Each structure stands twice: as C-alpha cells, then as structure tokens.
Amino acid sequence: MFKKIIHAVFLYDNKRKAVTLLLVFAFIGCIKNQDRLFSQEAICVESTNAVKKVAFLTFDDGPSNMTEEILDTLKEEEVNASFFMIGELITEDKEPLLRRMVEEGNLIGIHTYTHRVKEIYASADAYIEDARKTADRIYEVTGTEPTYYRFPWGSSNCFISPFCDEIIVCMENDGYTYFDWNVSAEDSVGKPSQQKIIANIRKDYKKYKEPVILLHDSSINKNTAKALRYIIDELKAEGYEFATIDKRSKPCQFK
Ligand SMILES: [Zn+2]
Secondary structure (H helix, E strand, O other), X not given: OHHHXXXXXXXXXXXXXXXXXXXXXXXXXXXXXXXXXXXXXXXXXXXXXXXXXEEEEEEEEEOOOOHHHHHHHHHHHOOOOEEEEEHHHOOHHHHHHHHHHHHOOOEEEEEEOOOOHHHHOOOHHHHHHHHHHHHHHHHHHHOOOOOEEOOOOOOOXXXXXXXXXXXXXXXXXXXXXXXXXXXXXXXXXXXXXXHHHHHHHHHHHOOOXXXXXXXXXXXXXXXXXXXXXXXXXXXXXXXXEEOOHHHOOOOOOOX
16 A cells, blocks of 8 residues: 555656656747747748848847947948847947937837846836837937837747737837848857858848848847848849838738
8 A cells, every 4th residue: 555655656746747847848948949939930921012122131139349340331331221229238338329320321120128038028018118218218319219129039939928919019009010030140049150140041031032131239249240241242142132121011020
C-alpha cells in the first residue's frame, strides 16, 4: 500500500514537473524569439494596386550614436527612410538629429517611450499612454505630429495578444496607423556581419513590389549603418525607388 502511495505521488509529481517544465519552455521560447517572432511571420499582404517598385527602409529603436551616419548615407544616396523612435532616447543632444530627419524629408514615427516589455504591454492603457508620451516628445522637438507607429516586436507578438485589437482601435481613433514589415535585416539578434545583414534582406525583398524593410538604429547596429549603402545600391540596381512609408499604396500590417 505504502509503495502504491509513493508511486502515485511520484507520478503526480512527475506530471506536475512535466507541466511546469512545459510552461517554462514555452515562456523561454516566447522571450527568446521575441525579436524574431515577426520576421518569421512577416507576411503582410502585397498590395495589388502597386505599379512601381518602391522600397521602404524603416529603422527602429533610434535615435542613437549611429543615426548621424545613417542620415549621411541617406543624403548621399538621395533617398528617404522612416524612423520609429524611442521617446526616452530623444535627449537634448539628439534633438538636432530629429530636426535634420524631418528637414531632409524622412518620416518620424512612434515606437515606444521606454521599450520595456513589462511596462508597455501591461495593458492597453499602458501601451497607449507610452505611445502618446512618445508622440508628445517627437512633436515637442520637431513641431510635427507623428501619424504612424510600430509595435515593439511587431503587431502580433507574445506580449500584446490579449489586447492588441483594443490598442489598434484606440490608436486609430487618435489618428495613428501601425506599420509592420515584410523584409527583415534580422540585425537586432546577435551581431550579424554586414554581409549577413545584406543577405537577410536579399532573400526576401525581390518577392515584393513594395518591400518594407526592418532595420535597427542603435549603438549595437554599427554593421547596419555600414551595410546601408550597399543595400540601397543593390535595390536601386534592381529598379527600386525609395520613399517614406506614408507613400506606400497601403500600410504593411500583419493583421
Ligand atoms: Zn524596438
């Protein structure tokens, strides 16, 4: 009898352990893949009315100490890009960079104020408050109201799924449109080389007349800034023009 009880407890414990382990693995998987989640699901329906080949370069997570180099390259290549900014990184010394972005025809959108997952994705209200704070900061510096935003980790990720629709509706009521991507440089995971970044983009952009390319503008993205010229030159050679996201025939959205 005693043996039977021990056996039952052991089995019960094992089941509990198995369930706990499964939950832990699922959680780790979610965290581990958070940067890649969207690039794996990066499918926004190709617009049917696009006639011209136009590429949309988008940079998340700026401003940073790479922003100036990125802007210099864009200017030399005579192309424009869209920047989704982190509000708390718009320090006084970075303000001239934002004004330069706008003066040179680039677009500034909202990314997040803090980029801290637990805070911004705690609730729909928390997300919206964070986004508004970022919009206010951008307006304060540039005098331009942002109208586009990009969800950190994209519009359907592990963190926002319970209230994603609520956020989208509320933000839409405030006049904001979210923008995902269909091509990823995958430059926020590890430290890919210039060649790897170029290869990541190359494997997908030709599928689209209007590729929306996800890149990052942060201090760890030196190779992104250096690869930019080659990316632009290759796309130009393939017949693509460049524009800011507001010129796309329709927003690139996963859902
Ligand atoms: Zn980000």
